[in-house]
Amino acid sequence: MKKLLVKNIGLLATPEGKSAHRGEEQGKIKFLKDAWVLIEDGIIASVGTGAVPAVEGAEVVDAEGHLVTPGLVDAHTHLIFGGWRQNELGLKLHGASYLDIQNAGGGIQSTTNATRQASEQELAAKASKALDEMMGFGTTTVEAKSGYGLATEHELKALEVIKDLNDHHRMDLVATFMGAHLVPAEYKSNREEYVRLVCEEMMPKVKEQGIAKFCDVFCEADTFTVEESRQVLEAGLKYGLRPKIHADEIEAIGSQLAGEIGAISAEHLIVCPPEGIASMAKGGVIACLLPATSFNLGAVFAPARDMVKAGVPVAMATDFNPGSCPCLNMQFVINLGCLKYKLTPEEVLTAVTLNGAAAIDLADKVGSVEEGKLGDLVIWDAPDLDYICYRVGSNLAKTVIKRGEIV
Numbered sequence: 001m002k003k004l005l006v007k008n009i010g011l012l013a014t015p016e017g018k019s020a021h022r023g024e025e026q027g028k029i030k031f032l033k034d035a036w037v038l039i040e041d042g043i044i045a046s047v048g049t050g051a052v053p054a055v056e057g058a059e060v061v062d063a064e065g066h067l068v069t070p071g072l073v074d075a076h077t078h079l080i081f082g083g084w085r086q087n088e089l090g091l092k093l094h095g096a097s098y099l100d101i102q103n104a105g106g107g108i109q110s111t112t113n114a115t116r117q118a119s120e121q122e123l124a125a126k127a128s129k130a131l132d133e134m135m136g137f138g139t140t141t142v143e144a145k146s147g148y149g150l151a152t153e154h155e156l157k158a159l160e161v162i163k164d165l166n167d168h169h170r171m172d173l174v175a176t177f178m179g180a181h182l183v184p185a186e187y188k189s190n191r192e193e194y195v196r197l198v199c200e201e202m203m204p205k206v207k208e209q210g211i212a213k214f215c216d217v218f219c220e221a222d223t224f225t226v227e228e229s230r231q232v233l234e235a236g237l238k239y240g241l242r243p244k245i246h247a248d249e250i251e252a253i254g255s256q257l258a259g260e261i262g263a264i265s266a267e268h269l270i271v272c273p274p275e276g277i278a279s280m281a282k283g284g285v286i287a288c289l290l291p292a293t294s295f296n297l298g299a300v301f302a303p304a305r306d307m308v309k310a311g312v313p314v315a316m317a318t319d320f321n322p323g324s325c326p327c328l329n330m331q332f333v334i335n336l337g338c339l340k341y342k343l344t345p346e347e348v349l350t351a352v353t354l355n356g357a358a359a360i361d362l363a364d365k366v367g368s369v370e371e372g373k374l375g376d377l378v379i380w381d382a383p384d385l386d387y388i389c390y391r392v393g394s395n396l397a398k399t400v401i402k403r404g405e406i407v
């Protein structure tokens with residue numbers, strides 16, 4: 001049995017439990033001073049304070065009095081894509097909006113063209129490099145979406161790449177099918193046919209191959225309408241794919257549908273209206289907020305405090321993608337959670353660990369440092385939780401431990 005003992009933890013900070021925390025609970029963090037954690041065969045075996053147990057055969061890691069938290073959960077990424085879109089920066093600087101670029105054939109469509117041209121090997125190599133970088137910043141679990149194939153063959157190719165990465169990379173990945181990311185150019189004048197293709201051709205194959213757990217849709221006036229989104233998510237449910245929805249990112253549509261349909265999570269919610277918050281609270285939907293996207297779009301920030309107040313659990317993730325958010329660093333998300341959402345460091349920690357895990361249905365396995373969960377930890381170059389929320393722009397993840405192994 002492989003054993004890893006992390007000792008001399010100045011402060012261990014973790015949420016507790018196996019489900020999302022909402023309201024006041026979101027800000028409740030367990031703090032243990034002078035702690036240790038024992039991991040056996042990749043699973044947390046015990047957590048304690050004071051005298052360190054003598055464990056025969058254990059590899060010992062000295063945390064040197066630093067802060068330790070659970071590994072970070074990035075519950076929303078568009079990891080699989082060809083090319084980049086740095087050319088859009090100049091367009092943005094000259095005043096073009098995200099939707100202007102998309103409607104002129106740039107944006108998601110241009111990444112789709114590059115993704116269709118890329119082989120599975122090329123996509124895997126590129127994503128693997130991003131996963132290495134994410135892990136270096138403290139992320140130990142990642143959700144990854146398809147959605148730049150927009151044709152059966154290429155959507156399946158992206159999901160296969162995710163499966164392959166989950167099998168071969170240290171990172172744990174969860175896949176989301178997002179064939180409804182954009183109506184591709186060849187279906188522009190026949191959008192009903194594309195929605196039919198997503199629901200009747202792609203989804204059965206996704207189910208048959210068992211390569212996705214969730215279904216997501218970009219609900220936006222210029223992308224998929226509320227009715228089309230409902231159609232896609234209901235079809236997904238038929239095929240065992242739990243619904244997620246990109247809602248209220250640019251225009252305030254989608255969050256009400258999230259509540260009505262009982263989505264596991266709604267994403268973005270930048271301009272979420274009070275009715276949307278109420279609908280999500282009623283439907284038990286987790287708000288998966290993506291502050292680095294607001295930052296990159298020069299947009300406002302989601303009303304996170306109102307969500308906490310209304311009892312909607314808040315998770316936070318990167319949204320890593322080549323367009324609206326070319327950022328894969330969860331530490332920047334942590335900073336923005338405090339500075340822009342005005343969440344407390346405790347609420348932010350819950351958002352990037354336990355609530356992120358719950359947003360991808362993994363709260364029984366990751367998201368807290370507790371017996372029985374995966375041995376995923378970050379030793380920070382920091383004395384306490386406030387410090388990692390306050391320092392901006394440095395990588396403070398000192399040692400990342402994944403399933404009981406030092407990365």
Ligand code: NIG
Pocket residue numbers: 078107108111218246249293319321322323324325
């Ligand atoms: O979450 N909104 C839709 N999808 C991504 C952006 C994709 C892109 O710009 O390539 C998002 O922001």
Ligand code: FE
Pocket residue numbers: 076077078246267319
């Ligand atoms: Fe997204």
